[in-house]
Amino acid sequence: MVSMQSRFVDHTLKNGLRLVIEIMPHVQSAAAGFLVRTGARDEEPRLAGVSHFLEHMCFKGTPKRNWHQITIDFDNMGSTYNAYTSKERTFYFGWVRVEDLEKQVELLADMMRSTIPPEEFDMEKKVILEEIAMSADQIDRCVYDLLHERLYAGHPLAWPVLGTTESIARLTRDELHGYFLERYHPANMVLIFAGNVDPDDTIRMAERICGDWEARAARPGRAAPPRLTPGAHSRVVSRFKQQAIALCYPAPSAVDPDREAADVLAAILGGHNSRFFWNIIQEGTAPHVAAGRLDYCDAAMMIAFGFCEPDRADELLAAMRSEMKKIADDGVTDDEVQRVKNRTRTGLTTEAEAPYYRLMQLVQDIDALHRPRDVAERLAAIDAVTPAAIKAYMQKWPITGEGCLTSLGPRHWPENAVSTGL
Amino acid sequence: MMTETYTQLRLDCGAEFAALPMPGRRTATYEIRVLAGMAHEPESLGGLARIVEETITKGTEQRSAQELTDAFDALGANVGSGVGRESMVFRCSCLPEYVDHALGLHAEMLRTPSFPQEYCEVALDLAQQELTSLEDDPGELARRLISPFAYGARLGRHELGTRESLARIQRDEIVGYWRDNFASARLQIVVGGAIDVHKVASRVDQLFSAFGGSDGRQAPLTPDFSPGRRHHAKELEQQHILICWPGVPMTHADHPVERIMLGVLGEGMSSRLFAEVREKQGLVYWVGAWDEHPRTSGRVFLGASTTPARCDQTYKTLLREVDRLAEDLTVEEVERTKIGIIAKTQTHGDITRARVGELGSDLFFYGRPVPVAEKNARLAAVTVADVRRYLNDHPRDPLCVQTLGPRALEDAA
Numbered sequence: 097m098v099s100m101q102s103r104f105v106d107h108t109l110k111n112g113l114r115l116v117i118e119i120m121p122h123v124q125s126a127a128a129g130f131l132v133r134t135g136a137r138d139e140e141p142r143l144a145g146v147s148h149f150l151e152h153m154c155f156k157g158t159p160k161r162n163w164h165q166i167t168i169d170f171d172n173m174g175s176t177y178n179a180y181t182s183k184e185r186t187f188y189f190g191w192v193r194v195e196d197l198e199k200q201v202e203l204l205a206d207m208m209r210s211t212i213p214p215e216e217f218d219m220e221k222k223v224i225l226e227e228i229a230m231s232a233d234q235i236d237r238c239v240y241d242l243l244h245e246r247l248y249a250g251h252p253l254a255w256p257v258l259g260t261t262e263s264i265a266r267l268t269r270d271e272l273h274g275y276f277l278e279r280y281h282p283a284n285m286v287l288i289f290a291g292n293v294d295p296d297d298t299i300r301m302a303e304r305i306c307g308d309w310e311a312r313a314a315r316p317g318r319a320a321p322p323r324l325t326p327g328a329h330s331r332v333v334s335r336f337k338q339q340a341i342a343l344c345y346p347a348p349s350a351v352d353p354d355r356e357a358a359d360v361l362a363a364i365l366g367g368h369n370s371r372f373f374w375n376i377i378q379e380g381t382a383p384h385v386a387a388g389r390l391d392y393c394d395a396a397m398m399i400a401f402g403f404c405e406p407d408r409a410d411e412l413l414a415a416m417r418s419e420m421k422k423i424a425d426d427g428v429t430d431d432e433v434q435r436v437k438n439r440t441r442t443g444l445t446t447e448a449e450a451p452y453y454r455l456m457q458l459v460q461d462i463d464a465l466h467r468p469r470d471v472a473e474r475l476a477a478i479d480a481v482t483p484a485a486i487k488a489y490m491q492k493w494p495i496t497g498e499g500c501l502t503s504l505g506p507r508h509w510p511e512n513a514v515s516t517g518l
Numbered sequence: 519m520m521t522e523t524y525t526q527l528r529l530d531c532g533a534e535f536a537a538l539p540m541p542g543r544r545t546a547t548y549e550i551r552v553l554a555g556m557a558h559e560p561e562s563l564g565g566l567a568r569i570v571e572e573t574i575t576k577g578t579e580q581r582s583a584q585e586l587t588d589a590f591d592a593l594g595a596n597v598g599s600g601v602g603r604e605s606m607v608f609r610c611s612c613l614p615e616y617v618d619h620a621l622g623l624h625a626e627m628l629r630t631p632s633f634p635q636e637y638c639e640v641a642l643d644l645a646q647q648e649l650t651s652l653e654d655d656p657g658e659l660a661r662r663l664i665s666p667f668a669y670g671a672r673l674g675r676h677e678l679g680t681r682e683s684l685a686r687i688q689r690d691e692i693v694g695y696w697r698d699n700f701a702s703a704r705l706q707i708v709v710g711g712a713i714d715v716h717k718v719a720s721r722v723d724q725l726f727s728a729f730g731g732s733d734g735r736q737a738p739l740t741p742d743f744s745p746g747r748r749h750h751a752k753e754l755e756q757q758h759i760l761i762c763w764p765g766v767p768m769t770h771a772d773h774p775v776e777r778i779m780l781g782v783l784g785e786g787m788s789s790r791l792f793a794e795v796r797e798k799q800g801l802v803y804w805v806g807a808w809d810e811h812p813r814t815s816g817r818v819f820l821g822a823s824t825t826p827a828r829c830d831q832t833y834k835t836l837l838r839e840v841d842r843l844a845e846d847l848t849v850e851e852v853e854r855t856k857i858g859i860i861a862k863t864q865t866h867g868d869i870t871r872a873r874v875g876e877l878g879s880d881l882f883f884y885g886r887p888v889p890v891a892e893k894n895a896r897l898a899a900v901t902v903a904d905v906r907r908y909l910n911d912h913p914r915d916p917l918c919v920q921t922l923g924p925r926a927l928e929d930a931a
Contacts, residue, residue: 122542123868124864124865124867124868125864125865125868155787163797164788164793164797166787167786167787167788167792167793167797168788168854170786170787170788171785171786171787171788171789171854171855171857171858172854172857173857173861174857174858174859174860174861174862174865175861176862176865176866191865192861192865193861193864193865196861218800219797219798219799219800220800221800222800222801223796223797223800223802223803224803225825226756226800226801226802226803226823226824226825227803229755229756229825230755230756230803230804230823232755233656233754233755233756234654235654334753335752335753335754336654337650337651337653337654338650338651338653338654368591369584369587369588369591374584377644378583378637378640379640380639380640380643380644382647383644383647383648383651384651403651403654404647405647405650431588434592435588435591435592437594438591438592438593438594439591439594439596440594441594441613442545442594442595442596442611442612442613443596445544445545445613446545446596446611446869446870446871448544449543449544449545449868449869449870450868450869451865451868452865453869
């Protein structure tokens with residue numbers, strides 16, 4: 097059996113650009129990506145959506161390439177590539193054969209020096225407005241945006257990653273370029289590698305490609321959001337046929353040591369082979385019911401959520417509350433915890449097979465914890481969770497009581513909810 | 519790339535078996551394919567195959583539903599299943615030391631399901647609710663709408679059936695479908711990763727011996743195709759467009775040519791549809807081109823979603839890009855597409871379950887494992903002239919077009 101231990105190399109270039117390399121000698125591919133520590137929560141309200149718009153524009157032109165050449169160069173390597181923007185970060189990545197890694201990094205690095213070509217700005221704005229329209233037809237995206245809008249009202253975490261039709265329509269190229277200059281520089285970025293790579297060669301490559309980037313100050317710090325306040329919010333969207341329900345409670349952040357206990361609890365409550373599955377879905381109450389934790393660097397929520405026939409919303413909410421009360425009163429069993437550990441072991445072993453999977457995990461760990469974790473460390477953290485630890489967790493982070501309820505669908509529900517328009 | 523050593527056997531129990539040992543891997547994956555799917559449902563019982571796939575996991579003669587699920591979880595087995603037009607697949611990924619045990623659980627589940635009445639009723643009730651969920655998933659709803667016209671009534675069924683067909687299904691029909699279709703002679707089992715091939719083959723043979731009848735062969739199903747333009751009105755922010763025409767089967771000599779043609783059209787951001795429809799005209803966020811394959815036939819699809827006022831322009835641009843392929847396709851585009859597909863066989867080949875999934879697909883379509891090198895050699899041989907000939911031999915017209923959203927297409931050519 098190959099060991100699950102990985103070897104990391106952590107190195108910082110003279111200009112402040114940090115490199116993190118995970119060496120995976122058993123694979124034939126390599127993945128690399130630039131983490132940029134900026135996302136929707138780092139935007140001013142008038143620039144809502146600028147981080148995501150910028151992510152699109154980085155594919156549109158550099159000093160060396162126009163948009164078509166960027167895409168041709170990615171595809172000429174057969175790269176599996178893309179980028180995403182979240183509340184807290186933007187990540188650009190590619191997964192290639194080992195022999196193409198240097199070309200891949202050179203291309204990604206070139207995009208990080210984007211010219212934000214003015215002639216492409218208006219066209220890309222149309223694409224983003226289409227993306228916003230597509231998102232508006234997806235009930236899960238709508239309820240995700242609504243619960244952030246209401247639960248973090250007044251705080252930047254409330255703003256949608258895509259921005260709004262209005263904020264995108266009025267955004268100018270100069271505003272976007274100014275934001276780019278502020279955020280895309282070594283102090284605010286990490287270059288991450290995973291794969292069958294030689295660390296010394298990789299460092300030399302990064303030095304050659306990125307070593308002349310100008311060092312500037314990191315982006316401003318973030319203010320923590322207020323703790324969630326109980327209450328109910330409802331938005332009527334008549335074109336949807338289902339009612340989406342999300343019941344939220346405060347939870348440990350991405351850096352809090354209680355996070356593993358929270359995740360094991362969420363899996364027992366609303367994951368595969370969970371209490372929600374057997375006692376709500378398999379009772380025929382609703383086809384889609386689950387639980388999970390949405391975490392940020394300084395806040396998080398434990399969410400129980402489901403999609404149901406609108407006239408069964410009361411029944412679904414009562415069932416979710418009942419299961420959460422039972423687990424809070426009686427705790428979880430050794431068998432339930434062990435099952436989560438067993439599945440985690442297989443999942444992490446699978447993750448360790450592919451540089452792409454590892455890269456996606458590394459970016460989360462490095463962004464939140466500022467250090468990489470190998471699969472062995474992550475497995476050990478889950479292995480340390482016990483039923484007693486989960487009991488203690490629920491005393492510290494209750495999952496009962498009124499909570500923050502968000503509902504979206506054809507009904508204004510529940511009746512006492514604050515109605516929120518579009 | 520490492521040399522791959524495949525094993526293919528017709529086991530004494532009647533099942534087809536193929537294996538790919540991958541030294542150095544830390545996991546193992548297997549797939550059990552039952553050669554029965556939606557097309558094998560009685561005509562009036564649409565949705566039955568999926569209900570069988572769902573309820574067969576709800577207990578056996580020896581275990582309750584939860585005991586069976588717990589038994590897989592005790593192994594840390596990552597299990598899943600899916601139902602298709604002509605087959606149903608049960609998958610498992612786990613640590614290598616648990617393969618024997620997991621296979622035993624799957625055999626028990628497939629051979630001795632108890633189909634408890636209460637779980638059958640719940641599965642049917644949930645399927646009715648899933649039909650409501652489908653209304654909030656415009657992409658999937660558009661695919662459901664076009665399928666009967668793209669494939670005909672039998673191969674074009676949707677896994678959820680209809681409210682009426684679901685209402686006709688009782689436990690007896692569920693048990694009947696299982697009894698008629700589940701037999702070792704209708705199984706294809708593939709396994710890969712950190713495995714001992716002969717040990718696994720022997721275990722599978724033993725587990726599925728004397729299972730079901732001996733009639734394993736089924737006549738190939740031929741799809742129908744009903745060209746025409748159809749619209750389904752629905753209040754949405756975006757209009758969905760699907761365009762379909764007949765392609766070639768997976769086993770056809772021109773299949774690699776079709777793959778390259780579709781790659782040039784829709785694979786990667788440098789592809790023609792992405793470049794023209796999204797990057798140059800800003801008409802869409804999502805646009806794509808892909809193929810789908812019943813066992814002995816093929817269909818080509820184009821798809822996009824856009825706001826209603828831009829729907830006609832998007833539709834015309836999609837078709838124009840297909841036509842333009844025959845006029846000005848370049849060697850560079852063909853070579854780039856080849857590199858893209860071949861490189862991904864190496865990067866994605868690092869994932870054990872991806873390789874085993876491909877092996878299962880090979881057995882289903884080709885009747886044998888097809889080495890990656892063989893597939894790549896066929897792709898590498900495709901030329902610009904081949905694509906032009908393909909486009910001439912397989913013209914896009916007549917088309918089957920489905921739109922979903924606030925308004926129908928105008929009289930676009």
